[in-house]
Amino acid sequence: MPASLEIEESIKFLPTFDHNGLIPVIVVEQQTKTVLMFAYTNQEGLDKTFQTKQAHFYSRSRQKIWKKGEESGFIQNIKQIYIDCDQDALIFEVEQVGGAACHTGRKSCFYRLVDFESYSQDGKVNLKVIDNHKIFDPAKIYKS
Amino acid sequence: MPASLEIEESIKFLPTFDHNGLIPVIVVEQQTKTVLMFAYTNQEGLDKTFQTKQAHFYSRSRQKIWKKGEESGFIQNIKQIYIDCDQDALIFEVEQVGGAACHTGRKSCFYRLVDFESYSQDGKVNLKVIDNHKIFDPAKIYKS
Numbered sequence: 535m536p537a538s539l540e541i542e543e544s545i546k547f548l549p550t551f552d553h554n555g556l557i558p559v560i561v562v563e564q565q566t567k568t569v570l571m572f573a574y575t576n577q578e579g580l581d582k583t584f585q586t587k588q589a590h591f592y593s594r595s596r597q598k599i600w601k602k603g604e605e606s607g608f609i610q611n612i613k614q615i616y617i618d619c620d621q622d623a624l625i626f627e628v629e630q631v632g633g634a635a636c637h638t639g640r641k642s643c644f645y646r647l648v649d650f651e652s653y654s655q656d657g658k659v660n661l662k663v664i665d666n667h668k669i670f671d672p673a674k675i676y677k678s
Numbered sequence: 679m680p681a682s683l684e685i686e687e688s689i690k691f692l693p694t695f696d697h698n699g700l701i702p703v704i705v706v707e708q709q710t711k712t713v714l715m716f717a718y719t720n721q722e723g724l725d726k727t728f729q730t731k732q733a734h735f736y737s738r739s740r741q742k743i744w745k746k747g748e749e750s751g752f753i754q755n756i757k758q759i760y761i762d763c764d765q766d767a768l769i770f771e772v773e774q775v776g777g778a779a780c781h782t783g784r785k786s787c788f789y790r791l792v793d794f795e796s797y798s799q800d801g802k803v804n805l806k807v808i809d810n811h812k813i814f815d816p817a818k819i820y821k822s
Contacts, residue, residue, distance in 0.1 A: 572767035
């Protein structure tokens with residue numbers, strides 16, 4: 535069968551990493567189906583995620599693997615991992631320890647939405663904050 | 679305030695595009711909260727999405743903007759757009775016309791999950807298909 539069909543229809547796990555060796559990960563809370571955050575991982579991060587059943591990502595700014603919650607304690611226990619049709623994107627379905635995934639202290643990193651009513655012809659638009667509840671105080675959790 | 683705080687806490691829409699001019703987009707069905715697909719868009723795709731309230735992405739393989747559903751008719755009507763804390767990832771919350779987002783004919787592109795029980799020490803693992811219901815027949819929908 536053609537390579538694309540093998541990728542799409544087989545049960546072989548054949549993740550495709552981009553030219554930087556990364557694959558995008560959508561993190562979803564299992565219980566509520568809320569999208570908590572978006573990040574990238576690489577082969578090493580994926581291996582560590584499989585071995586520990588805790589989410590590991592690759593930080594492009596710090597250029598290293600990090601275990602989600604390594605500093606805050608708010609780790610993510612893996613419940614399921616999904617892969618998409620062309621095997622170049624993943625979903626980590628997790629139990630979010632502490633209930634907050636965002637480094638700002640909120641449950642989800644997606645706490646703002648586009649206010650379409652503010653959209654102007656020059657392309658400018660405002661956001662609306664829909665979740666301002668901080669489950670933790672970042673200043674007390676992160677040293678750096 | 680520091681630049682990072684302005685990005686995180688303000689209501690200014692300040693999307694950050696990567697060095698290829700792209701920003702990742704998670705597409706979620708509004709009614710069911712199902713993650714339907716993952717793609718990238720760029721400034722032009724975002725402008726077209728705002729102007730038409732229909733999802734537009736950038737195809738890295740075809741190197742052009744495409745309107746989701748332009749060939750299949752299965753367009754995505756935008757209900758909300760969310761942005762994350764550091765404004766480098768988006769969620770398009772949509773109404774999926776035709777009920778199927780995946781080019782394989784399935785509702786979601788994420789129709790397989792990792793079978794952890796098959797995980798072996800050499801890092802190999804199998805997938806399990808969790809949705810084999812094809813809402814449309816790709817051979818009848820796509821000419822190319």
